Amino acid sequence: MVTNEPTDDWKANVGKVSLTARQTEIREAFIARRGYWADDWQLILELDPEFLARYTEVSAYAGEHATAVADGGLDRKSRELIYVALCAQLTHPHPPGILGHGRNAIAAGATPQEVLAVMELVSTLGVAGLHLAVRELEADAPGTVAGLAAQDGTTDAEVATLSEQFRSVYGAWDDEVEDVLRAAAGFYRTVIDLSEIPRHSGVLDPKLVALITFATDAFVTHRDEAALRRDIRAAKAAGVSPRELLDVVIQTCGAGIHAVTVGAPLLAQLMAEPAPDPA
Template identity: 30%
Template sequence: MVNQETTKTSELVKDHEASYKKDLGYWNSTLSYLAEKDPEFFEIYKKLVATPYKNNILDAKSRELINVALSSAPTNLSTDTLRTHIENAIDQGATEKEILEVFKLVSVLGMHTCAVGVPILVEETGAFADAKLDAHQEELKEKFIQKMGYWHSFRDTLLLNDEQFFESYYQFLTNPWENDILSPKLKEFIYIAVDIATTHLFAVGTRVHIQSALRQGATFEEIMEVLKITSAQGVDTFYAGIPILRSVLAEKGNK
């Protein structure tokens, strides 16, 4: 009886694997565990994460590059899902250069420390409250706006406080925009994803990059797909938790 049940479970997991691979293009031990231990929930899980893949509003490579961005973001750093999505992105035709460009775009997220922290510091200290940019600083500001299409007042403070730091930040931010390895619209989708991710929820940046994406020709439906892909980030809980759960259970079972 036990062997029959084991065989039946194994066959069911194989069916889940085949269906999941067909829809999403990948499979791993975390998914196997869910399919085996809780097949009813697995179907719910699959329905959630597979919807953007079935809609085909975004192309397969773009979907995976957005997932690479979400997994590699400094607010997440989910190495297990990152490997899965890098492998899947390459399977969908992504190149090494394209994936590196994703990393470059996402790494600038660290500057949100200044985006949030500098205005608070100015409010609490009054520093540079009445200061005006000089001619050279105005030129740097205009150069930034011409390149990126947006500005926020915290950058005025960066300029007034440390021009060298501002220029290095500008170069770091704009380097991926000096080439066409990724399309401008996809770059904005990546920015939207990492800004609105559950682990960040940076509303100011989300609005800026939705506006920029619309200027690049993005549609409501496309941006909605980015939000759907991003909302599935919660499944990283399983990728972090299940290996630890299995390890602890194995240790307890050996005692």
């Protein structure tokens, strides 16, 4: 029976051909440089091996050209945890990536607690909508923030306390944040309390927290410029260099390949379906 729902049947349609010497070379190079192989690469290898060869260059670049670990660069575990964060965030939910990179991270020494903490770290990304809304409401009608604070009975002392808590948890500050805290003090207190857990529990290294947060806000599906500016200040305070920040962003650019790795299994399923009836 033909179905429009994605299935795992596509797996039966790959790996049936004998690889050429060039395809074998490309596969071995990918494994050597990226450290793993997955089923979703196989169909690409079979149908368009040179595309996969070029993608290997893109995806391996950050790891191969980064600062050496001994000089403060990222090890494989950290890189895989960053991939987990990008695949788990709400602007780019990619379960195969969580599974594959989570597996790679654990193989590289990550604990389940670390993997979970990474996902917790990006779980509050939705608050970016509140920042955007407050900014635009105030721009549309100056004084809106003050009016909202008055309606809620929010005092300057409460805002000052929240501001200090924000700085402590996130490691950075800008004036936009004060408007958000003033407009929605009660709700934002819950967000800060939640955000504190993965950032200050000690499960993740503070430097890795800064890199993941920066990578998430710079990521092509999110691009939160105001948060990114705060991230840069927080990262510098955590001892992260501009080169390391750029290195992490280069790492995130490879996520565009998910257009192919998500689509290829569906293409394989289409290839397995019976030819449509001309009538």
